Amino acid sequence: MDSMRVSNMAEHLIGSEIIRLAGQIQEKIKLGQKIHNLTIGDFNPSFFPIPTAFKEYIIDAYNKGYTNYPQANGMLELREAISAHLDLNANLEYSPEEIIVSCGSRPLIYATFRTLINPEDGVIFPVPSWNNNHYSHLNFAKQIPIQTKAESNFMPTVNDLLPHIKDASMIALCSPLNPTGTIFGRHQLAAICEMVLDENNKRKSNKQRPLYVLYDEIYWLLTHGESEHFNPIHLYPEMKEYTILIDGMSKAFAATGVRVGWASGPKHIINKMKAILSHVGAWSAKAEQMAAAKYLKDADAVNGYLNNIKSEINFRLSAFHSGIQNLKKKGYAVDSIEPQAAIYLTVKMDLIGKRTNEGQRLNDIEEVYEYLLNEANTAIVPFYCFGAAKDTPWFRLSVGSCDKHEISDVLEKVEKALSKLQ
Ligand SMILES: Cc1ncc(COP(=O)(O)O)c(C=O)c1O
Structure with a gap:
């Protein structure tokens, strides 16, 4: 009924793609799976509390x-x-x-x-x-x-x-x-x-x-x-x-x-x-x-807090960056850009067209995302969610909710998943 319709602006406002991805992740977590959720542009207060x-x-x-x-x-x-x-x-x-x-x-x-x-x-x-x-x-x-x-x-x-x-x-x-x-x-x-x-x-x-x-x-x-x-x-x-x-x-x-x-x-x-x-x-x-x-x-409290949070973030970003660079050296079709700031690492997963052990082809970036989620239990955000072209092989990896003790586990799982692709 036209009279019940909302404004054109509201009707055509698109929802956040990241929230849609979060829905898939939550379903897996509900099923009891351990997911390394590196999609969130937010901080987990257990690792990153506000200043006391x-x-x-x-x-x-x-x-x-x-x-x-x-x-x-x-x-x-x-x-x-x-x-x-x-x-x-x-x-x-x-x-x-x-x-x-x-x-x-x-x-x-x-x-x-x-x-x-x-x-x-x-x-x-x-x-x-x-x-x-x-x-x-x-x-x-x-x-x-x-x-x-x-x-x-x-x-x-x-x-x-x-x-x-x-x-x-x-x-x-x-x-x-x-x-x-x-x-x-x-x-x-x-x-x-x-x-x-x-x-x-x-x-x-x-x-x-x-x-x-x-x-x-x-x-x-x-x-x-x-x-x-x-x-x-x-x-x-x-x-x-x-x-x-x-x-x-x-x-x-x-x-x-x-x-x-x-x-x-x-x-x-x-x-x-x-x-x-x-x-x-x-x-x-x-x-x-x-x-x-x-x-x-x-000023002392601010500087003390900033020194600590930066070193905690940098530790995580550097660990992921060098892990991805190692995988690249081993010949996998991955890459990352040296982290400069914020809580994000830019990661390339150039996997469109690769085939799984079962012969299934990864046809687009959504399938690459799902493959990593299913095989490596790891979620990162494809750049198309931020308006980039749909076939861009780059992803955002956020460390704001990352337990630093799990980084090597994530990298091992990603390597295992990559090793199953041809
Ligand atoms: C670039 C950028 N600007 C602004 C914001 C929003 O910040 P706030 O939580 O202060 O509204 C974000 C949040 O993710 C952001 O990434």
């Missing part, structure tokens, strides 16, 4: 009665603490008025789209990437996905983007990138910034709306080894006028369920985001905000 001091400050804040409405753009105490944290740790100057807090970074990404995008405006985003297709759909944007390549660590290059910028109002970038765990190199990002500045100089003289950059850097504190994180403002301070930075407690402090995120950007844009999100009511809980303010000001 942060937890204590949250409890303390509830005891002190911080239970009524917070300020619409976030508690001033927290915005001041974020401003100081960005200055100290990221060499970025943002006043509390150029910062907005929300319940995690998702509402802020949504609000950035809502603030800057008219229906049918073009939004360029590289694929694989996380959820840009959904945020574009929610905001009626014209999606301009750019397929990236392994040779550039799946980060977009200026040449990939340049042909499309005339049609775009925003470029949505993410570094460190979910799903790949790779980051922009200085020159790669600088070239993109130069392109944006050049385009905006032209738009200024034509009195056109600027080309904005949404820069999601939620994993920036989780770099590994020699990797260095850059954002557009580090490279070109003039980019501040056109950039909205997305950040928060979720990833660096394993606090995905605590829900404190923030965005920084030009004041007039931040104020509009505040107006939009205050109608949605997407505030971070007041007690969590007061606790985050106190915690972020405690």
